[in-house]
Amino acid sequence: STEESDPWWKAFSGVCRDMKLQIKLEIFPAATDSRYIRAVRHPAIGFSPMNRTPVLLHDHNEFLNEQVFLRGIDIYAHLLSALASVPPLPAEA
Amino acid sequence: SEDPSVTLFREYLKIDTVHPKPDYDAAVRFLERVGTDLGLASQKVEVCQGRVVLVLTWQGTNPRLRSILLNSHTDVVPVFEEHWTYPPFEAVKDSQGNIYARGAQDMKCVSIQYLEAIRRLKAEGKSFSRTIHLTFVPDEEVGGHKGMEMFVQRPEFRALNVGFALDEGLASPSDTFSVFYGEKSPWWIKVKCVGSPGHGSRFISNTAAEKLHKVINSFLTFRESEKQRLKSDSSLTLGDVTSLNLTMLEG
Numbered sequence: 001s002t003e004e005s006d007p008w009w010k011a012f013s014g015v016c017r018d019m020k021l022q023i024k025l026e027i028f029p030a031a032t033d034s035r036y037i038r039a040v041r042h043p044a045i046g047f048s049p050m051n052r053t054p055v056l057l058h059d060h061n062e063f064l065n066e067q068v069f070l071r072g073i074d075i076y077a078h079l080l081s082a083l084a085s086v087p088p089l090p091a092e093a
Numbered sequence: 094s095e096d097p098s099v100t101l102f103r104e105y106l107k108i109d110t111v112h113p114k115p116d117y118d119a120a121v122r123f124l125e126r127v128g129t130d131l132g133l134a135s136q137k138v139e140v141c142q143g144r145v146v147l148v149l150t151w152q153g154t155n156p157r158l159r160s161i162l163l164n165s166h167t168d169v170v171p172v173f174e175e176h177w178t179y180p181p182f183e184a185v186k187d188s189q190g191n192i193y194a195r196g197a198q199d200m201k202c203v204s205i206q207y208l209e210a211i212r213r214l215k216a217e218g219k220s221f222s223r224t225i226h227l228t229f230v231p232d233e234e235v236g237g238h239k240g241m242e243m244f245v246q247r248p249e250f251r252a253l254n255v256g257f258a259l260d261e262g263l264a265s266p267s268d269t270f271s272v273f274y275g276e277k278s279p280w281w282i283k284v285k286c287v288g289s290p291g292h293g294s295r296f297i298s299n300t301a302a303e304k305l306h307k308v309i310n311s312f313l314t315f316r317e318s319e320k321q322r323l324k325s326d327s328s329l330t331l332g333d334v335t336s337l338n339l340t341m342l343e344g
Contacts, residue, residue, distance in 0.1 A: 002274050008257040012272075022269040027332025028276035033164060033233050033241035034260040035276055040245045042162070044258040046273030048203050053264040057199035060176040064197040064264075066099045066190040072202065073098055076210035083161045083257060084153060084221030092158055 001043060007089060008043055011082040019078060049075045098209040099192070101127065105201050106184035106194035110168050117231050120167040121147050124229050127208055131215065133227070138250075140243040144231045148253070151211055153224035159256025160224040165204040166233030166240065166261075169196040200261040204229060226253050277332055284308050301344070312337055 002009050002025060016023050028034070034044045049072035056062040108119045125135050128149035136148040153160070172181045172195050179185035181195040194201075207227055232240030244250050265271045286308065288301035316337040323334045 016270075016272075023272045024265070024269045024330075026271050026273055026330045028262070028273040029331035029336070031236075031276060031279045032261055033166060033230060033237050034258070034273075035278075036237060036241040036245045037162070037164065037255075037258045037260065038275075040250075042255045042258050044164075044260055046260050046262040046276065047270070048198070048200060048262040048264065049206070049270060050198060050202070050262075050264040051268055051270050052266065053198070054266050055198075055264045057263065058170045060173065061178055061193060062181075062195055062197050062199070063191045063193040064202050066096070066186065066192055069102060069192070069202055069206070070096060070098060072206045073209045073213065076206050077213050079259075080161065080163075080210055080214060080225060081219065081221065083259075084223040084225055086223065086256075088155075088158060088222075089256070 006043070007086050008045075008083065011086050012045060012079065015075075015078045015082045019075065021075065048072075095186075098205065098212075099186075101209070102202065102205040103184035103186070103192060103194075105205055106192070106196055107182055109182055111182070111195060112168060112171055112234055115168045115231065117143070117145060117167060121145055121229070124149070124167070124204070124208075128227070131208065131212055133211070136249065138244065138247060140247065141239050144239045144243075146231070146240070146244045147229040148249070149208075149227040149229075151215075151225045153222050154220055155222040156224055158223045159254050160226050162253060162255045162258040163207045163225065163227045164230065164241070164258055164260045165200055165207065165228075166230050166237075167201075167204070168231055168234050169199065169201070170234050198264050203261055223256070224254075226255070228253075273332070275332075277335075309339065312339060 004010055028046050032046065034046055037044045050064060050068055053064060053068055105123060108123055109116045110120050121137065124147055128135050133149040133151055138146045138148065140146055174181060179193045184192055184194040186192045230240040230244060232238065262271050262273050286301040286304040288304060289297055289299045291297040319334045319336065323329050323331065
């Protein structure tokens with residue numbers, strides 16, 4: 001879910017807002033392992049923190065810039081802090 | 094001097110997990126070593142012969158809560174090495190800091206970023222209520238049938254008590270980051286056309302070729318209309334339309 005009322009999405013999007021990351025919501029144009037995770041009813045978001053990077057998956061000369069890579073670590077550190085601190089959900093109380 | 098996170102990333106990129114014979118053992122050994130150094134618990138689940146899912150765990154302070162799952166796959170797709178500027182499994186970094194390797198985007202970067210983010214949080218003395226699990230799975234690039242598809246049916250997966258999962262996205266050439274909240278469904282269609290035989294000099298009626306002609310036309314008309322729909326509306330992305338490709342013709 002990408003509703004603000006969803007606690008996971010609230011945590012994810014809150015980090016993006018705090019870090020001033022512009023995000024674009026999309027449907028993944030191919031298939032990946034998320035489909036199996038979602039099929040057993042767990043919410044999942046597909047995210048690789050690579051902006052300013054040409055789309056070169058499966059292509060020749062696939063590369064990633066080290067600064068983009070390092071910023072991604074910073075982004076995940078914030079995302080993990082927020083997601084792993086989501087307060088107990090009603091079902092968990 | 095290079096940031097140690099980058100060095101670790103390049104080390105992982107040099108492990109040859111390319112299809113059709115990925116060196117999964119080397120990848121699991123490497124990732125398990127990194128995880129153990131970080132003080133993470135490690136578990137290996139062989140979902141089928143030769144296909145091991147590695148689970149690394151950072152226990153939360155309230156293990157009853159649902160966990161965060163950080164998933165990534167260890168395999169990469171093949172290369173046509175003659176078209177590469179640098180060898181695809183040497184992880185060469187050029188003067189601009191671009192690291193060239195098969196898997197640099199899809200998706201060894203993400204695996205190492207998860208681990209390095211945890212390294213940083215642990216170094217800062219942080220702890221969180223929810224448990225974080227990292228799963229490293231084989232076989233995604235060939236459909237996940239001997240990887241995640243089997244793993245989600247295992248008791249070891251249910252025991253992870255997942256609340257929310259992250260998995261791969263895609264690069265974005267602009268300033269914005271792409272965030273994927275769903276995915277398209279692959280649908281492989283095989284159409285079989287049968288028709289009447291007869292001498293090749295005649296106008297045989299009811300032929301397979303005529304039927305195939307109709308099928309191909311209707312596929313390609315649909316394909317063109319979806320292609321135009323994507324082109325004509327800049328708010329649409331590839332995930333919003335149905336792509337169709339005719340890949341094999343036999344007979």
